[in-house]
Amino acid sequence: ETGVTQTPRHLVMGMTNKKSLKCEQHLGHNAMYWYKQSAKKPLELMFVYNFKEQTENNSVPSRFSPECPNSSHLFLHLHTLQPEDSALYLCASSQETKKGYDSNQPQHFGDGTRLSIL
Amino acid sequence: GESVGLHLPTLSVQEGDNSIINCAYSNSASDYFIWYKQESGKGPQFIIDIRSNMDKRQGQRVTVLLNKTVKHLSLQIAATQPGDSAVYFCAEIPWGGYNKLIFGAGTRLAVHP
Numbered sequence: 001e002t003g004v005t006q007t008p009r010h011l012v013m014g015m016t017n018k019k020s021l022k023c024e025q026h027l028g029h030n031a032m033y034w035y036k037q038s039a040k041k042p043l044e045l046m047f048v049y050n051f052k053e054q055t056e057n058n059s060v061p062s063r064f065s066p067e068c069p070n071s072s073h074l075f076l077h078l079h080t081l082q083p084e085d086s087a088l089y090l091c092a093s094s095q096e097t098k099k100g101y102d103s104n105q106p107q108h109f110g111d112g113t114r115l116s117i118l
Numbered sequence: 119g120e121s122v123g124l125h126l127p128t129l130s131v132q133e134g135d136n137s138i139i140n141c142a143y144s145n146s147a148s149d150y151f152i153w154y155k156q157e158s159g160k161g162p163q164f165i166i167d168i169r170s171n172m173d174k175r176q177g178q179r180v181t182v183l184l185n186k187t188v189k190h191l192s193l194q195i196a197a198t199q200p201g202d203s204a205v206y207f208c209a210e211i212p213w214g215g216y217n218k219l220i221f222g223a224g225t226r227l228a229v230h231p
Contacts, residue, residue, distance in 0.1 A: 109161030
């Protein structure tokens with residue numbers, strides 16, 4: 001049990017479908033993140049939400065749309081994806097203090113959603 | 119589907135031996151360096167971190183060494199066990215980017231009985 005739960009664990013979708021990935025953290029954290037892990041590139045940060053506000057969009061295409069309705073839930077809405085979007089999508093959370101990185105509060109990751117685009 | 123994957127370097131060790139996993143970084147302005155472990159089918163798990171003003175930090179069975187002169191980071195695992203088999207990633211946090219992890223490509227550790 002990681003404290004960060006992602007659903008579904010696996011998703012296969014066509015390029016014209018619309019689907020959503022869900023992440024829920026049970027750690028009382030105030031920041032949540034989406035990462036992409038593909039076979040071709042190292043883990044890449046996509047989006048950051050601090051206190052429910054989006055503070056980072058790492059040049060992610062608009063076909064990926066994040067939503068953070070509260071500090072415990074994070075969604076990634078998918079629309080008109082491309083085959084190169086097939087990857088493992090990881091969610092993470094942490095407790096941010098606005099004083100910089102805290103060694104006692106590292107990012108905790110979920111186990112990811114394996115996404116395959118047909 | 120994906121045609122070409124990242125070629126992860128693999129370190130093969132015997133159970134009980136010590137392991138040393140290396141990482142080179144490019145940003146001399148990074149504030150923290152962090153090691154994560156990712157087992158098959160799981161998300162990355164925090165192992166240990168080190169701040170840029172330190173050279174060495176020890177945890178339980180792990181030691182991280184930082185050589186800023188050559189921009190090199192290493193993770194030493196003592197008495198490696200089969201449960202240590204995983205992909206290990208180093209990550210850095212730039213100054214002022216306190217919640218932005220920049221990951222390296224990773225090293226696969228294979229522990230043989």
